[in-house]
Amino acid sequence: MEKLANNLTNRLKNTSLGLFLIPVLLFAQVAIAQPTSLESSKEYILGGIEVTGLQSYNEQTVKTYTGLRVGQPIRVPGEELSGIIKKLWNLDLFSDIAFYHYIEGDKVFLQLQITERPTLSDITVYGVKQKKVQGILDDTDLKKGKKLTKSLIANSKGYLENKYRKQGYLNTQVSIATAPDTVGTNSEKMVINVKKGEKVKIDEIEFVGNEKLSDKRLKKSLKKTKQKKFYRFWKKSKYIEDDYQEDLDNLIDTYAERGYRDARVVSDTFVQVNENNIKLKIEVEEGDKYYFGDINFVGNTVYTDRELAQVLGVKKGDTYNGVLLKKRIADNSKPDAIDLTNLYQNNGYLFSQINPVEISAVNDTIDFEIRIIEGKETFLDHVTVNGNDKTNDHVVFRELRTRPGQKYSKENIVRSVRELGQLGFFDAEQIVPDIQNPNPDAGTVDINYNLVEAGSSQIELQGGFGGGGFIGTLGLSFNNFSIQNLFNKEAYKPVPMGDGQTFALRLQGSRTFRVYSLDFSEPWLNGKKPVRFNLSFSRTQQFLANFSNTGRIEVNKDRSFSITGVSTGLAKRVQWPDDFFTVSHSLGYQYYDFNEYNLGLFNFGNGSANSITYTFGLSRSSQGPNRIFPMSGSNFELTAKFTPPYSLFSNKDYGAITDRVEELTDTARERTLTTQEVNELENLEEERFKWLEFYKVKFKGDWYTNLVGKLVLRTNAEFGFLGNYNNNIGDVPFERFFVGGDGLGNFTLDGRDVIQLRGYDNSSLAFTSFNPSTRSTDREGGTIYNKFSLELRYPLTLKPSASIYVQSFLEAGNAFNNFQEFNPFQLKRSAGVGLRIFMPAFGLLGIDFGYGFDDDNINPGVKSGWQTHFIIGQQF
Template sequence: MEKLANNSIKETKNPIQLFLKLLLLLLFTTQSFAQETSFEDGKKYILGGLTVTGLQSYNEQTVVTYTGLRVGQPITIPGDEISAVIKKLWSLELFSNVDMFYTKIEGDKIFLELNITERPTLSKVTVFGVKKRKVEDIINDTDLKKGKKITESLIANTKNYLQNKYKKQGYLNAKVTIATAADTTGTNTQSMVVNVKKGDKVKIRDIVFEGNEKLSDKRLAKSLKNTKKKKLYRFWKKSKYIEDDYKEDLSSLVDAYAERGYRDARILSDTFVKVNDKNIDLKITVEEGDKYYFGDINFVGNSVYTDRQLSQVLGIRKGATYNGVLLKERIADDSKPDGQDLTNLYQNNGYLFSSINPVEVSAVNDTINFEIRIIEGKETFLNHVTVTGNDKTNDHVVFRELRTRPGQRYSKDNIVRSIRELGQLGFFDAEQIVPDIINPDPNAGTVDINYSLVEAGSSQIELQGGFGGGGFIGTLGLSFSNFSLKNIFNGEAYKPVPMGDGQTMALRLQASRTFRVYSLNFSEPWLGGKKPVRFNLSLSRTQQFATSFDDRGRIDRDPDRGFSITGISTGLAKRVQWPDDYFTISHSLSYQLYQFDDFNNGLFNFGNGSSNSLSYTLGISRSSQGPNRIFPLSGSNFEVTAKFTPPYSLFRGKDFKQIREDIDEATDRLFEIGPNSTSPSEQIEFVELSDELERLEEERFKLLEFYKIKFKGDWYTQLVGKLVLRTNAELGFLGSYNNDIGDVPFERFFVGGDGLGNFTLDGRDIIQLRGYENSSLTPFSTNPITGNQERDGGTIYNKFSLELRYPLTLKPSASIYALSFLEAGNAFNNFNEYNPFELKRSAGVGIRIFMPAFGLLGIDFGYGFDSDATPGAVGPNGWETHFIIGQQF
């Protein structure tokens, strides 16, 4: 058997194999000389046959086919064909050795043998030194999957990747070792063990600055946002050393000088000194240079805007301290898509292809003169506007929210607004809405825009269970916020329900042994499909049953005694253009029928009969928060509503003054007798007066008349990064037209707790104020019939809160953010008792999780600094835990 030495030796990498091949070549040369057989360079043969040896897992015919060699083809030996085959096989990285031999020569035919050594296959990976939940991520990141061929480069790359990964996290002493061993469970397989020793995170013991005279060490240390030295009190910013963050902070340090006029400041050197395995010192040497000032700033090339207009936007005056960072931001603020800068000024008015460059034209002593050189370019118009990624949502639902239309003048502001509107729909992942500017044509002055969208879950299921209202409360709710009513009879559209037209359909059932609540809501945001006019229809039915306790102390329900509310409401809300197009004016009309059947538990003033409420609500709101409706970064939301009923007392023909006097007289007498009187005559009188009082109360509230004014405002301020401050203020007032009728027992304000209305029966508003029990800040009154202290709701309240929010993740599958809060508020019986500074205060922390299928979930831990409204309560209320389920954003 003869080896094709040239190619074999050339492709052999193992030094031992190379020595053996050279020895074999020497023997072969001696033998061939003795037999007087010569192997001429470049001789042509016909390939008589090709066999493959050394295979363990591959099919011989597959390898032969891959070589491209065919029996009967002419072949030159030695020649390029054999060299190309070997290189081709090596490139697969499937083999650790490739040799080509000839076995015999018959005339002009040559027979070859291809001997290969397969690389072992990875059978399993075991990772030590990391948490179990991190192992899968490591395997995926390094591609150490079963069936992977084990090569030297795979091992080296894996080792380097992991060591660099942990060094970036502050583990500068991280070491990774990788070992392989034969696995007898498979053919030519090996198992791999990855041992990670992260060691301790290397902390920064001290940061030393040298060469600084103009700026203090403290000021320079503050400019290093992500690189901090160890301090006992610092827990919000770690002191670990991360190289990428450190390099970025060095640029921030130079910017700190540039902001104060030292444009020539630079870092001469930066080093770190290893103190021990856990600590290092950083040493930064700077050269500050001289302080400079702005001189003349002239605009060149501008024709669309005057020098004065551009100067007003630039906002930099001659003689001001030189600030290179500010100048850059006023030219183009990359951190704010809607920033007030010169670039946005042009791009918001059609000049997409404009360019603006500040140029230092001269420096006299400490004064720098600038030219702002502007190339305005051609006015740009939109050619095509397209959307992609809306697999469920119909195109017309997306396009009607866009502020960009074909033929319009290009405006960056309109693109930013379109992103906000799409994010507010809730149908798409707000973090992944990308406007792609495509096919720009500076000569024609046209551009195309494509909005790339990622669908997010828009349907929710609400499942709740808890105790309240005298027993276990179960809730089932289904909400479809991208519903399609027109396809409700189209069987093929049920996936699982008809979707895509942006409508809202919500069904909710809440029940316990003592009450039931059913509701159906439908909303169409674009009634008629032409303008943003929202139509809303709501139906509801509430039943509350009378209860008592049996001999064992268990709650017993009486189905023949109870209270019910049947309600219907409809409304229209229109987005208007003045004062700006963030405003909405809404109108709604609602009717509620309250029915009592031998039901008097202190919530209301009578236990038999009915009340009717027909009301009109006018609302004015302005909503500009965004772009993500779950976690707004900026903007605000204001809402003022006024709810009115007709003043029935003007034309009912009733003497309500006399009715009120009779009620007061009966009430005083009932308090005088008391429900526990032992006198038979007083007991009879008490029952008669109770019946008379209920009759008078029903007469007074047969037709409810009231007005209700509410205000709520939320401001969102982005502080640093995605740290957001939410500021909230609320106020509500319930009034009456006729003092003789007084305030209605419905529609009142109940303050305190988690803000969730578990079983609101009477149109009440549940106001969140964490750190206190639910409704515990609501005033009490004494029921003259039962003698019990009852929370009957306040007629006026105010509340203020500050909430710091920080997102942990904003992925479509689950958005999570942490928060801390300060709150203060209170409720009062009437306006005469109202004191806006008599507030109940609280503070705490919490977390929110939004999952598309279940809505908003969360938990808060709040501490109440004051006593609640319970008679006799003193001292701070203390800690309360609040579970948040399905609350509004």
């Protein structure tokens, strides 16, 4: 203002008015608030313009932005100056804008006085966890460099209070203060203090006006809004506004399911009991109870009235159920639901429309018309995929149930999503079928499957205790291998990939054993049909281990037992009873070699045995869509393993051989056998088991039930039996069932199955047997086992980088020596909790804490108690 006054004085010295002429100051705000007629304004030549009050902006920049230039004609007062002020205000950079002017002849001189808004230089938030601060700043758009305004502060305060009140913190108080920052120019610091207090709980829920449905029934319908009870653990009694509003809709649905279609909530209020408790009062108007009358179908030509009525499942005289009626028309909660919409869409009628219409309501009976516009039959025009950067197109397309030219089928799309998810090459949570270019007139539609590649190769690291010590596994598993590019150098990235084959190399071992294996499988033999070909080689070595006087395990690698095996198999997906079934066949050969090695299971320490097996398998797998965390469906497998009945074609007197073995065994219990007797015993045992003969039947079933949200119940049942053809030979000393522990001890030494039963030591539900050669007691597995388990699973995250879920479990199982001892209800029980983490590069990692309620078979009379099990490796 001082500069303006000086300029004014200098210019007025030479005018005739002299010092009697005083400056006329007009604020822009007044000019806008009190419009002046164009007749009272006058046009001048702009003699000069000056900008004052700037702190961080360049004066010339502001002048340029106004669009004013010296020498131009301008009307004062006028719309041009008002427009400039509005333009500057819209920048939201200034808190005050005013024009001053004085006139000299036909010229006008302007001064633009500006007050800049302060800049936010720093934000500090109190009362919130540090990891959530950034989310608050993002939501409120508070960031360094932001211009501070009163509305920004007020909006931020209101947003935060509403945010936490919606989460149940009804007493939330937010204060925001600013202070000048001496470090920067025209900048201010901000401090946000959030006082959430405790979540407000519901002390009581009171219903008014309900006569037909009890308070208990109505409270049960409020799924997420519960009043305080000392016994309630799973569902809290905290008041959450969004959940409460959703539950009011559930309340009306509860009435609608029981025939009260006119029921409504008249009012809902809450009364503050104290600072942390409220009382909800819900007044309802129930109305009358209604029943279904006549239900007629109109417009249907593809399906008869009878067929549609069967799917609808609603009959005349049934209690009116509006919720059920909607679900039977179109159940949006299940993509594969049995409803009328899916009935049409699974048969090509994508553009069909089905609308239930009330045509009359007489007394308590409502008549309906189900009006159907079937539309034109729809066919698939183009089917495309994208996102499969590593996996070749033919691997994806062969799993699709949708082909160009086929009828549109929602069922086939859902099944295609499941099959792609089961491959394990893509993130199952992000497989999205995109319906494109629908053309009702032409009856065509396109489908594009959006895929996100997931890690399919794994470095397998597995660990557990068993077999005489810590068992470690190191392996490379390439689950999307391409053998045809094995000699193509350009395909190594780092290995040939993309054809969906599996190639695995595995080394497993401890101080007492080693296992080497190689596996290859092709899921589509010749690339035309879903016939899986499998070829595997393996070799295992077991070294003799004994406890020394100090209690340590001493391993003698000069005394060993080894198995060399090869197997090949074919598995074909069949169409009956449905196309979830697979039939498999495999042939295997194992060579057992003993080198001064004795265990209780087999009494010959030197020699060899042979086994040729045929395995038939029948399985059905409909679990999905995510193979890591299935949420629905089931998976069961029945296998039967046989060897030829060699003894039927032999002249050997196996009865005499077995009698002599038992005689020598009884002698060994009384005294140490002579060298000659030991040699005789070993020769008899080798002769008895030179060619192994047995049959082995196993069943395993898993069922997945989606309870609520992503909470899943896994139900499991297992059974196994090992039998023989000739009682004079008895059960073979291999292929036994070892129950108990983490299930990781299955180093396939002798074809054994190690069955997981948490809460017990590894293989502790086995038995002991007397070894007459060494007069020692050794552990052997059972010939029969059964197991049942229930698991509640809940995912914490299902991202491609890591899938994590928690679980609680109840398990029961046991192993038995023979059918005479078998009792399916004589089970060892356990319970516990666990955590699973799946990372594509390393497989499944986990930990379980299990409590065994009973004693095991090795230490009778001693309750197992708490056991910790570490799970490392690829297991589902």
